[in-house]
Amino acid sequence: MSKPQRQRPLRGANAAAKTAAKKAAAKTAAKKISPTSHARPRSPGRLAPASRAGTPALADQARAQLEELIVKLDLPPGSVWTELQLSEKLGIGRTPVREALQRLEADHLVRILPRLGVQVTEINVTQQLLLLDVRRVLERLIAENAARRATPEEREQLLRMADILESMVDGDVLKFLRYHYEIKRYIADCARNPFAAGAIAPTHAMSRRFYFLHYRRAHDLPVAARHHANVIRAIALGEEARAGEAAEALMDYVEQLTRDTVTHKG
Numbered sequence: 001m002s003k004p005q006r007q008r009p010l011r012g013a014n015a016a017a018k019t020a021a022k023k024a025a026a027k028t029a030a031k032k033i034s035p036t037s038h039a040r041p042r043s044p045g046r047l048a049p050a051s052r053a054g055t056p057a058l059a060d061q062a063r064a065q066l067e068e069l070i071v072k073l074d075l076p077p078g079s080v081w082t083e084l085q086l087s088e089k090l091g092i093g094r095t096p097v098r099e100a101l102q103r104l105e106a107d108h109l110v111r112i113l114p115r116l117g118v119q120v121t122e123i124n125v126t127q128q129l130l131l132l133d134v135r136r137v138l139e140r141l142i143a144e145n146a147a148r149r150a151t152p153e154e155r156e157q158l159l160r161m162a163d164i165l166e167s168m169v170d171g172d173v174l175k176f177l178r179y180h181y182e183i184k185r186y187i188a189d190c191a192r193n194p195f196a197a198g199a200i201a202p203t204h205a206m207s208r209r210f211y212f213l214h215y216r217r218a219h220d221l222p223v224a225a226r227h228h229a230n231v232i233r234a235i236a237l238g239e240e241a242r243a244g245e246a247a248e249a250l251m252d253y254v255e256q257l258t259r260d261t262v263t264h265k266g
Contacts, residue, residue, distance in 0.1 A: 062092045062100035070109050071209045072174055075120050082117040107202035109209070128210055128258050135203035136251040138196055139231075143243040145191035147235045154190050158236035161186065162229040169222040173215055177208050180228065187235060207254065214261050227253050 066086065069075045083101070087094045101118050104110045110118045150158065161183050168176045184204050188197035215221065227250040234243035 058092055058096035059099040059103075062090055062096045063103050065090050065092075066097075066100055066104060067107075067109065067205055068174075068178070070104070070120055071177065071205070071212055073209075073213065077120050077122045080113065080117050080119045086118075107205050109202075109205055123210060123213060125258065125262055128206065129255070131203050131206055132251065132255050132258065135200060135207065136248070136255075138200040138203070139247040139251055140244045142188055142191040142193070142196050142200060143231055143235055143247040144240045145193055145196070146187050147238050147240040147243040149192045150190040150235060150238070154186075155236040155238065157186070158190070158232050162232040162236070165232070166222075166225045166229050169225045173212065173221060176221060176225070177212060180204075180208065183228070183232065187232070190235065210258065214257070218257060218260070220257070223253065 066075070069089075075081065083094050083097055086101070087097045090097065101110055101112065105112050105118075108121060110120055112118050161179075165176070165179060165183065168179060181204070184200075185197075188200065191197065211224070227246075230246040231243060231250055234246045
């Protein structure tokens with residue numbers, strides 16, 4: 001009686017198994033080294049995570065603080081400052097302050113003077129009107145996109161924001177402008193267009209400074225709040241056409257306010 005022959009694995013099957021193993025290993029390695037280009041985008045209102053050194057977070061903090069000092073005219077138009085002076089004023093290192101100043105120059109709030117420091121830009125009504133031409137287009141675009149793309153959770157948050165904004169009309173204008181800053185960032189995130197968000201941010205910064213300079217004469221914080229709240233509520237309700245119309249009405253008001261400063265000058 002002959003001995004049973006031991007079965008040998010098929011060459012084809014063995015090769016296929018080795019190929020599958022190699023592919024699995026390569027896939028695992030790729031996951032370990034691949035960039036997070038497909039990471040879930042941050043939700044509106046959340047800060048981006050800081051790096052290990054914390055420099056981006058400090059630069060963001062320095063930029064926000066410097067912008068507020070410029071808006072409320074603690075750094076007056078035309079004044080010149082050194083990096084060291086501003087660093088000491090904020091209690092933040094010079095490197096993040098330097099990065100913040102570069103961003104503020106892109107926002108047209110400061111002008112970097114080589115070997116001298118930085119100069120806060122002057123407030124110019126003609127330039128302000130030119131800026132509003134750009135802001136008008138972007139405000140409508142962002143409002144309509146946000147009305148179409150906001151999530152249910154974001155819509156609920158926007159309704160709360162509109163109520164809070166209108167409740168601030170008898171309070172500190174600076175507190176109002178700080179909240180306005182947060183709302184505008186939130187709406188821009190809801191629109192899901194980072195290019196529009198980046199383009200409109202400088203126009204908001206310059207408009208806040210212009211409004212802070214002239215609001216005492218206009219004494220119209222309730223009117224400003226109502227126009228902004230109309231835009232916010234239309235976005236929250238998903239009414240795209242109405243959001244665009246409310247954004248146009250807001251810009252009509254802002255432009256008229258700006259022109260009135262020339263009429264009442266002096």
